[in-house]
Amino acid sequence: MHRLARTGGTAGLLRWLAGRSEGWAGIVGPDGTVLHAAARTEGAMVPDVAALVAASASALAERGVQAYSVDTGEHTALLLPVSVVPQGAGEPNAPVLAVVTPRPVAAGLAVLLADVVLPLSLCLRAETLERKRRRVDLAESRGREAVLHLLMTGQLSIAQQVAGALRPRLPDPVRVCVVECSGDDRDEVARVCVDADGGRSWIVRCPVYARHLILVMPAEEEVPQPGAAAVDETVAARVGDCVVGVSEPVPLADTATGYRQAFHALAVARELPTRHARFGASPDPALAVGGVGRRWADELLNPLLTHVPRRAQDPGSQELLATATSWLAFSSHATDHLKVHRNTLTARLRLIGELLGLDLHRLADQSALDLALRVRATPAPACTPDPAPGCAPDPAPGCAPESAQPASAPLSAPYGPAPVSGTSQAAGGLDEILRRPAVRDWADTQLAPVLGAEETLRTWLRCEARLGPAAAELGISVPGARKRLTRLETLLQRSLLRPPSARYDLWLALRSRDLEASSPGNG
Numbered sequence: 001m002h003r004l005a006r007t008g009g010t011a012g013l014l015r016w017l018a019g020r021s022e023g024w025a026g027i028v029g030p031d032g033t034v035l036h037a038a039a040r041t042e043g044a045m046v047p048d049v050a051a052l053v054a055a056s057a058s059a060l061a062e063r064g065v066q067a068y069s070v071d072t073g074e075h076t077a078l079l080l081p082v083s084v085v086p087q088g089a090g091e092p093n094a095p096v097l098a099v100v101t102p103r104p105v106a107a108g109l110a111v112l113l114a115d116v117v118l119p120l121s122l123c124l125r126a127e128t129l130e131r132k133r134r135r136v137d138l139a140e141s142r143g144r145e146a147v148l149h150l151l152m153t154g155q156l157s158i159a160q161q162v163a164g165a166l167r168p169r170l171p172d173p174v175r176v177c178v179v180e181c182s183g184d185d186r187d188e189v190a191r192v193c194v195d196a197d198g199g200r201s202w203i204v205r206c207p208v209y210a211r212h213l214i215l216v217m218p219a220e221e222e223v224p225q226p227g228a229a230a231v232d233e234t235v236a237a238r239v240g241d242c243v244v245g246v247s248e249p250v251p252l253a254d255t256a257t258g259y260r261q262a263f264h265a266l267a268v269a270r271e272l273p274t275r276h277a278r279f280g281a282s283p284d285p286a287l288a289v290g291g292v293g294r295r296w297a298d299e300l301l302n303p304l305l306t307h308v309p310r311r312a313q314d315p316g317s318q319e320l321l322a323t324a325t326s327w328l329a330f331s332s333h334a335t336d337h338l339k340v341h342r343n344t345l346t347a348r349l350r351l352i353g354e355l356l357g358l359d360l361h362r363l364a365d366q367s368a369l370d371l372a373l374r375v376r377a378t379p380a381p382a383c384t385p386d387p388a389p390g391c392a393p394d395p396a397p398g399c400a401p402e403s404a405q406p407a408s409a410p411l412s413a414p415y416g417p418a419p420v421s422g423t424s425q426a427a428g429g430l431d432e433i434l435r436r437p438a439v440r441d442w443a444d445t446q447l448a449p450v451l452g453a454e455e456t457l458r459t460w461l462r463c464e465a466r467l468g469p470a471a472a473e474l475g476i477s478v479p480g481a482r483k484r485l486t487r488l489e490t491l492l493q494r495s496l497l498r499p500p501s502a503r504y505d506l507w508l509a510l511r512s513r514d515l516e517a518s519s520p521g522n523g
Contacts, residue, residue: 176258219249443509
């Protein structure tokens with residue numbers, strides 16, 4: 001009995017009892033509900049066993065006795081209360097051990113039932129505590145996931161309020177770390193992470209990728225003790241089959257940016273023998289667009305920001321903004337991130353496209369929307385007002401003169417067909433933004449590792465970042481195209497094949513260079 005209690009728990013003990021009694025054994029609640037049951041064979045169960053044990057359990061509770069038996073024509077039901085709290089027998093509403101056995105009752109069966117009550121009660125007690133622990137763990141996990149979602153959508157104050165009930169406190173500034181585990185060992189890797197950084201990081205199980213852990217770590221101290229290794233190095237060394245990517249230090253409000261950086265670093269780390277990598281210093285395009293870019297983003301997003309749903313159950317502007325941000329980052333996996341059905345996601349994206357006048361099936365319009373959302377999420381630079389007449393052109397991000405190109409110029413797509421009719425005027429001003437000297441410098445930095453050998457990249461983007469059509473146009477197999485893009489991930493130090501992908505930044509960078517090459521001065 002004690003061996004079964006350790007290895008099989010309640011279910012194992014009941015199966016053993018059903019075999020010894022050659023009948024039926026179960027745990028019955030005080031209201032007669034069968035909580036656990038086992039039978040030796042289907043034929044060993046009397047047809048009305050549920051009604052029999054329910055009536056017997058009620059009689060046992062009403063009489064307040066320590067044991068009860070009832071005989072039917074061919075069977076005998078034996079019942080004993082089982083304590084699940086330390087107070088012992090006699091507790092109110094205690095579950096009941098019930099055994100239904102053929103008559104005559106085997107010699108010693110009643111003594112055997114009395115002996116099994118103690119290990120059975122211990123099993124029930126342990127299983128009850130385990131269920132409660134799992135509920136608490138699930139509640140904490142969902143709470144942490146909710147805080148991460150709020151951080152990713154820029155709702156910092158609400159995230160800090162929700163996080164106040166959990167530990168540790170949200171740090172600021174932070175490094176975001178993404179750990180890719182193998183199999184189903186996220187819990188064990190999480191314990192390694194807690195041990196590696198002294199419990200200072202905010203650890204979340206990724207709601208999108210089942211093998212990923214997301215750590216929001218303090219940025220001011222990379223290691224918990226002098227002379228100790230950094231967290232990413234420690235985790236990669238202690239867990240032999242995990243891969244770790246870490247972002248640059250970012251403000252807590254820019255957690256979404258930090259996550260993208262960590263994800264790109266993860267793509268690089270997969271190709272390194274050390275299995276960990278840190279995001280290389282790279283400016284964000286949202287910092288290079290200046291005041292004219294901020295006005296462009298506000299104009300593009302205004303129909304979405306001012307949207308008022310016609311019905312109370314329809315999504316409002318904040319839900320639509322969160323949907324757009326999640327979909328651009330995670331593609332179809334946004335259903336897991338937002339916890340919505342795929343049809344709901346499709347309907348919201350259709351509404352977003354209608355409000356903004358964008359075709360969200362096109363990479364050009366996706367890139368414009370992604371840039372606008374990132375500009376809106378970035379704190380305004382110090383020099384956002386328009387420069388005074390005579391100001392030197394583009395001395396700093398946000399201090400550049402307006403371009404001569406009209407703001408209503410159509411959004412062109414150098415890697416595909418002309419934009420569909422109905423593209424918004426605000427989106428059409430994107431070329432003006434991409435001609436800015438600061439943006440061209442950013443584009444040169446992005447493309448420097450692949451300049452002169454970007455045929456695969458251009459073809460992939462021209463095919464709307466779809467692997468099959470790109471492979472066909474290149475005249476190679478799909479695995480061959482995937483290998484080429486994997487090598488580009490290593491060169492660019494960015495993720496291309498898995499979202500969050502750098503395809504939007506690369507589209508913008510190539511478009512900026514093409515605009516410069518086609519300008520009259522460079523003709």
